[in-house]
Amino acid sequence: MGKNGQYRPEIADVSYRPSLSAPIGMDVVGFTELLARGERRGIDLSAPQRPDFHHLIHVTEGTLRHRVDFTDCAVEEGGWLWVSSGQVHQYVPADLTTTRGTIVIWQPGFVLADPPFDQSPLLPTGPHARAARLTLRHLTHEYTDLASLPLDAHLQTLRTLLSVLLLRLSHVRPDPVSSAPPDDTFRRYSAAVARDFRTSHQVADYAAALGYSPRTLTRATLAATGTTAKRYLDARVLLEAKRLLVHTDATAADVSRTLGFGEPTDFAKFFRKREGRTPLEFRAVARGQT
DSSP: OOGGGOOOOOOEEEOOOOOTTSOTTEEEEEHHHHHHHHHHHTOOTTSOEEESSEEEEEEEESOEEEEETTEEEEEOTTOEEEEOTTOOEEEOHHHHHHOEEEEEEEOTTSSOOOOOSOOSOBOOOHHHHHHHHHHHHHHHHHHHOOSSSOHHHHHHHHHHHHHHHHHHHHTOSSSOSOSSOOOHHHHHHHHHHHHHTTTOOOHHHHHHHHTOOHHHHHHHHHHHHSSOHHHHHHHHHHHHHHHHHHHSOOOHHHHHHHTTOSSHHHHHHHHHHHHSSOHHHHHHHHTTOO
16 A cells, blocks of 8 residues: 555566576576575565566465465465466465475576466476476586586577476376367467567458468467367457556556557456456455555
8 A cells, every 4th residue: 555545556577587696597496595586685575466477386384375367276285386478476485484386487488498378376286296296306406516528518408408398297187178279370470469469459460561461360378278279369458458457556558558549438348248248347346455
């Protein structure tokens, strides 16, 4: 809350700043070190933050509560949670003092593995759990053993081990949306949406720019995510609208302009059709003001 009880949240953009000894592009930290870094850098871990790097959180003791883009979750002992670059998330700092675990952070492009589209916590069991723990231990060992290999070989080792860990975790769920990795068509479409969703809201525009037909983009998106290309695009626009409404004091008209709508009424219709309430009604409920 701000002065006079006014709600004045904002999203803290967090850039990648690894420890001085970390290899280029990747870092491994424990929960205690995360708290210390937040204090040194003036980052309120309980406040909304939007890092420009990926997080893979593994809890080894206790339960860690976490909020990722309006979804509250609890990562239990033995559990894993992937937070993708650009997602808005918040910690419960008290949990970081009572639980133990490891966080692997890395910049986009460090590995080729894609994030899973279902990003709720994973709790592997049996062979999956043992293999994931073993891979993380190996990754952590290689991360700290900076001197025994040339830098290029050290980085390649870390990329390989992190890819193995992500691949292992991607097969934990019994019924994934697709057993095949997303193809190049969807990768290109997803990257274009991430870049241009604030200015382009039509699948046909992306299809023309990428050299595909709208039908091809829809087939590729259905195979990768289980939803159509249009719904995937609209969901991305809606998510950013929710972030701005909840975590900033921007007016609905401001959000409309930021997201490239011609008129605030167009944005209001878009939002209400997909969310079932007006932008300001959503803000009030999300902030607990009604």
